[in-house]
Amino acid sequence: MAGSAIKPTPLLKDELDIVIPTIRNLDFLEMWRPFFEQYHLIIVQDGDPSKTIKVPDGFDYELYNRNDINRILGPKASCISFKDSACRCFGYMVSKKKYIYTIDDDCFVAKNPSGEQINALEQHIKNLLSPSTPYFFNTLYDPYREGADFVRGYPFSLREGATTAVSHGLWLNIPDYDAPTQLVKPLERNKRYVDAVLTVPKGTLFPMCGMNLAFNRELIGPAMYFGLMGDGQPIGRYDDMWAGWCMKVICDHMGWGVKTGLPYIWHSKASNPFVNLKKEYRGIYWQEDLIPFFQAAVLPKECVTVQQCYIELAKQVKEKLGKVDPYFIKLADAMVTWVEAWDELNSSEEKSSKQPNGTAK
């Protein structure tokens, strides 16, 4: 048996899918092999479906291209973006697992200040499995972490915390800047390793990036819709932001926590700022209305499921943001379609119609 050591089973091995949107061969997985190899991957192929995406040997995956999406969702496929990484949310919908980790294919394993490779997925899982503290800020950061606790003055009744729905990880090297900031600071790199996990307080919005993100699909999955972006749409690069704002309003309503901070991944390549500017410019303008809208959004007590919350939010989007631009009327309709599709695929009888192109290990 020498040389064939049995690998320890990683956390949540059978309860988590890794969702990767891509248009290219997935060579980046080689670097993640020690951390991802035992998990199941859901690959959402964007762009030309006739192209073949190569996946390194030894990974267990299913792969969906646009033809699969159209076949599985039928007319409801209209809610899934094309030619934009927003298509990743299709992977959330077809997963059958409790947890999702999603990562971009230009993200590599980062190192901590001691030079050790960071197992990003393991940190996300720890974040998701420990409570959040959305109701009161703990100055020594995550009180559930080893070597930390709640500080003096933290109410004892709040120390059980809230269930964690989302874990938002960060990026070393290329920071997640918008096009104007990319243009102004083309050489800026994120070199600061901040050794902290924080709960984003209740009532506070943040910019959620989809590059390195994990969530409890069973809890918040139906709110993790990445909107209408890319081909045929007036906007791009706001898919994760949109999901983050909707998700946060709903988590606040439901009493769930959202964390940000560790783990870091290594973001290798800045996207083209000129292309990004074209995708973003309406979003940059619109977000000045979106943020006040989401800050003021209130969901009625009657909304007790994420689906109910999301449908209600879609209604408010149509009513209030429809005036900003007709795009939001279309988006609100797509939000409803998304939830309908989610419920169809996630009822008990949907399995026969959902056969991907994937190959098994």
Place this chain on the structure above:
Amino acid sequence: MAGSAIKPTPLLKDELDIVIPTIRNLDFLEMWRPFFEQYHLIIVQDGDPSKTIKVPDGFDYELYNRNDINRILGPKASCISFKDSACRCFGYMVSKKKYIYTIDDDCFVAKNPSGEQINALEQHIKNLLSPSTPYFFNTLYDPYREGADFVRGYPFSLREGATTAVSHGLWLNIPDYDAPTQLVKPLERNKRYVDAVLTVPKGTLFPMCGMNLAFNRELIGPAMYFGLMGDGQPIGRYDDMWAGWCMKVICDHMGWGVKTGLPYIWHSKASNPFVNLKKEYRGIYWQEDLIPFFQAAVLPKECVTVQQCYIELAKQVKEKLGKVDPYFIKLADAMVTWVEAWDELNSSEEKSSKQPNGTAK
């Protein structure tokens, strides 16, 4: 001129006072000499006024003992706590500077992970002189810091930030735990250096510790009242918490920011948990009512000065917390006395009556 190098003038040298409450000789200042020597100190001597407090040579200071406080404030001296470090707020009141830094005499210079001594005061000043971001959370932490910026999805209209009123620093070694946590984890030490400064979002409360704290006295000074603690009072160790909750509600109302995080100091000595438990136990019980009270507190638009806000808050304390315990009626009255005393001492004609025992360098 060899050997007599001219020291560079530190930031805000003539605009900041360092306030230190103490009952002992201030040998701890030796370690702070390179960082504090050019600033003016205000020492508030607690306990027996006949005792002499020795201050190391070369420091520029004024010192007030209980006799001075009684003489300067007359009957209003009742609002200043005795035999509790809450007395430090008297130093805020008699200062004539724009900024205050306050530190405990068991706090020493900490080192960063590179082994360099941390100039805590300089970091606080940077925190106070740069804006805060209370309205939207930036995932890469302080966007005004070198090497950082606002991330994608951060509304451009919010990037000017808000004026910073308070900078709350942290502690390596002995964490600021309450008595129950001290008892349960007597050996826990804070070894984690988190390289971040954060804005506590609008609408979020946090436990403000007075050990390592700086603020813009001109802005928020009248709200930095540390309450009635210690001798003759049913409670201790909630002085800074009380000030922090009042201050945060008022900063949120006024549109000012509150930061927490860097700088760290080295907290040398855990206080006695049994003594602390006796001081804290009512506070631990009461804070379950205090937090919902402060979370729900709304100040009317008509309150446009900190003094007006503070008087209004005192009124609400009396009305709503008076039911929790008669102590809060007394505290509400003391809050009003404090603001009256503040205004008396900080009008233009107060100077003749305010001669401390201090010695000049």
